[in-house]
Amino acid sequence: MSAAIEIATVVKRYGSFEALRGVSLSIREGEFFGLLGPNGAGKTTLISIVAGLSRPDSGEVRVMGHEVSSDYRAARRALGVVPQELVFDPFFTVRETLRITSGYYGIRRNDDWIDEILAHLDLSAKADANMRALSGGMKRRVLVAQALVHRPPVIVLDEPTAGVDVELRQTLWQFIRRLNRDGHTIVLTTHYLEEAQELCGRIAMLKQGQVVALDDTSALLRRFAGGRLQLTLTGAPLPEALAPLRLDEGGQASGASDAPAGLSRKVALRVDDYAGIEGILAVLREGGCRIDEMELQHADLEDVFVQIMKDNR
Secondary structure, three states: OOEEEEEEEEEEEEOOEEEEEEEEEEEEOOOEEEEEOOOOOOHHHHHHHHOOOOOOOEEEEEEOOEEOOOOHHHHHHOEEEEOOOOOOOOOOEHHHHHHHHHHHOOOOOOHHHHHHHHHHOOOHHHOOOEHHHOOHHHHHHHHHHHHHOOOOOEEEEEOOOOOOOHHHHHHHHHHHHHHHHOOOEEEEEOOOHHHHHHHOOEEEEEEOOEEEEEEEHHHHHHHOOOEEEEEEEEEOOOOHHHHHHEEOOOOOEOOOOOOOOOOOEEEEEEEOOOHHHHHHHHHHHHOOEEEEEEEEEEOOHHHHHHHHHHHOO
């Protein structure tokens, strides 16, 4: 399968600060791809380079085979970007904004597709409203519509659901899923890791301008196939033999001392598989602990993300 986006050893510096440090990755046509990382990891810088808004100091980026600097017209025509910031022209209505955006790409008589986008994003009732009169959530819907108005094969969503309501999230993801089923390549950056886990087939994680993980979502989750055994205990203190398995609230090993005997307290223990649970329960019984509540929580993408960021300090 050919690459929708090809990024080869991209370096970007701002003075002495190196925002991207030799990033290389390939995103296949038709993928739903996640680009994750903490604040300052270089995600938006990388997207700006892919979109042609910024130039790398070295390296090469291609969109649908078109180099973003030397073949910029074709590269930009193949790409639709939903930016993180709310950027809009206050002098036009929603429909006028989408017609003008169509004109940027040389597309005339695009009203049928504009009407379809407006309907799918629940903007039809606001089509003739001035952009200034829209709420923040509605303005973000218009940004999504602008990115789609020229029917690009590759769509980049930079924090598209930041600060929006549940209704917009559901509407947006239904539409984006449909576009992905129709063959569009989707690249998503988000801090809502549950969205990335549900939507993305493959994920890259950035930290300090470098790719520190790149794999199928299912493979990343299998790296941390264990889970978290959440217990409410009374009776004797937690046995010393289980202290190495104890986790803090962030999912990190703590080994902290237990609360005084006789008091009800919550304890989280790491378990690698189901077979390990019986051994933990046996140690608790022998140590005189009584279990009032017990819940097994499986590792999710947030657990994986925290662990990978910790391992790449």
